[in-house]
Amino acid sequence: MKKIFYLISALAVSALLLPVSCSKSVSDRTANLPPLNQDHLDLDAGAWKPVLLNAPTDIVVASPAATSSPDYIAQINEIKTWQAKITAEQEASIKYWGAGAVLRWNEILRDLVAKHNLPPYQNPDGTYPAPNANNPLAYPQFPFANPPYAARAYAYVSAALYDALVTAWYYKKQYNRPAPYKVDSSLKVFVSRSELPSYPSEDAVVIGTVAEMLKLLFPGDQDFIQQKVEEHRLARIISGANVRSDMEAGEALGKAVAQKFVARARTDKAGAAGGNPTLWAQYETDAKAKGEIPWYSLEVPRRPPMLPLFGKVKPFLFDSATEVALRPGPPPSTSSEEMKTQTQEIYDLVKNPTRERIEIVHFWADGVNTSTPAGHWDAIAAEDFIKQNYSEVRWARNMALLNMALMDAVIVCWDTKFTYFNPRPSQLNPKIKTLTGLPNFPSYISGHSTFSGAAATILGHIIPARATDYTAMAQEASLSRMYGGIHYRADCQVGLDVGRNIGQKAIDRAVSDGAE
């Protein structure tokens, strides 16, 4: 009896201690990265072809004060003062930002997208409210960062960063101001030492560019964004990597480049992509006139289709004539035997889903409250880029190529979806139940397949050693939509093909931008 008493006591005590003794901390895959160590400085990146600027000289950066000037020496002393009282928190902040400015701001952007990727709740009368950019904090908050909105946000931020850093590299080479720790060897250095000229600061260029772009894209999150800006700024100075004038020149440069991209964004037709009730009805009428069953929303109450005019948004990698050429031919007719067969195939797939298939569906779902498929591909790319020891300008270039391809893939995909207005499998056969949320727009072609085809193609060009893996990932992402019960085989196969064609456009740019 005594023995049993001890046994039970031990059991009870260990149950009580479990939360204390077992570490439950969870950390991100990119939480503990070493400082960015640029293998190659890309000192000639100032000659790379920008996306929107004509040339780096579109932006004027004044020549810096001499490193022997009292002004500069005062700035060195500022660093020393900070370093003398450095806190553990500041060291952690330096380590975090030191992993790479383009990387960290891409992660922050993914965070903002995920936060805002929530479909608005309906009005009492069964209509749905639209977010208002001029009143971003009122419900529904602006933006609803759905996949098209998100892909465009990633593309604009990445392309602006690329142009801004190309400009920065141009002036770095021209002014050739050494890093503070080269000027004063008594400074401590908390980042990787580098021969890269420090004026203007590449980190500050990133800060200035992204902060300005996010005023447009995430106007309701300025407190959060400004807090990150201040952390990053301070981390860079305390680390000994830049003096204040490196930072100020960089931020001004970034802001000036971003303003050009903001001007483009204001006229790229994304603002009108939501359409109106007349247009929504027109799609239905047109499909019926062609003898097809039109798509309709399976949500209750019926939700207007997601950004039906996103196909009209101005792409980055090609013109509108090319866009039309990239649009695939129609899906099998809704009344055809082929469509019946393909619908039956999806029913058979989802009737008794295996655990492995559900895992694939959920791995790639990237639905509500996530950073979207574009963000998922950014994460895949970023985690591979980390191992490549790129310079910040090459990081930006590769992210820009990827994200311009992704945005343009959304444009072509959306154009296709609203050209054919094809119903989802669950509409043609209500017995088809889905294993992830059913996207609220037409079926043909699969967005995941198009984006993934594009992303895998450009990434395979950037890191050829991983090309086979990227292709396999894209195929799995594509297949996941059939396993999930939300796409037919035709949607996925054609989507992948169209995506690869768009990826090729990004490769065409990559081989001619001067970086290879």
Added chain:
Amino acid sequence: MKIFREKMYRAGLVAILFSIQCLQAQTDMDAILMNKTQFCNGPIYAHSSWDHYWEGTLKRNNENLGTVSTQSLMYMANYGITGKLNVMAATSYVWTKASAGVLHGLHGVQDISVLVKWKGLTQNFGKNKISLFLMGGFSTPLTNYVIDYLPLSIGLGSSNATARGMIDYQRGRITVTASAAYIARSNVKLDRPSYFDTELHLTNKVRMPNATQYQLRGGYRGKYLIAEALVTNWTTLGGFDITRNNMPFPSNRMNATSVGAMVKYTLKQHTNLALVAGGDYTVAGRNVGRSTTLHGGIFYAFYFNKKNRPNSPSSF
């Protein structure tokens, strides 16, 4: 979100609600123990459903889910190591379904739970009797079931360690029992490589907040009939609220208070056999479904004679 509730039962309250009904009504929340070498086992079927749920603190319905229902078939067994020390185990098969919308229901084997229950002290004060109990339990998933698909997942996927203290007051056939438990929950892993709770996490691991559970129950405890009313509260110590029009997530702050009743009847002619039934209703909650649950089961007991079974197992 029925799931939350379901989950509380199946993983959090594992073997708690459903084991209420075992032959001698042993559970980790009641004050009844089986006699030495008695072995009791049987199935319990439960049906639970809701059409409203709490999105954070906002009560709402969802026309894209309709009524979410969960059925479960639990097998449980209880063995009396001594009259004061019982060990019990249970496992369930669970089915989920939404009556509206397009989402696919899921089904599968859920968790296994093992619980040890010990009556540490009994004191008589005239006609009044007070007993003190200690329990320790552990549950863990038996399969790699989907957890990140609420409200239609069949469970939350964490391994739980439960420590419970209980006090039982008895006067004649009338009893009142109060218990308090702390549930330590392990982290869980999602199928996807990142997720957003209140910020973006670039990992598939989710930190699950721990929880407490309190129960007050009372009623009639006869030789053949037991009938009790109960109030139960589950409180998650942390976690976050479902954001507006979002789907629920395993580490939400799921709280629920329910009221219910249960009866157990042991057949006079065949005391090996007992029937159990009960139900409860969630009256207040947060990030859970406002569920109504009904259950019923049948149990069969073996009265092992220790003399004939010198090597009778000390546990099973």
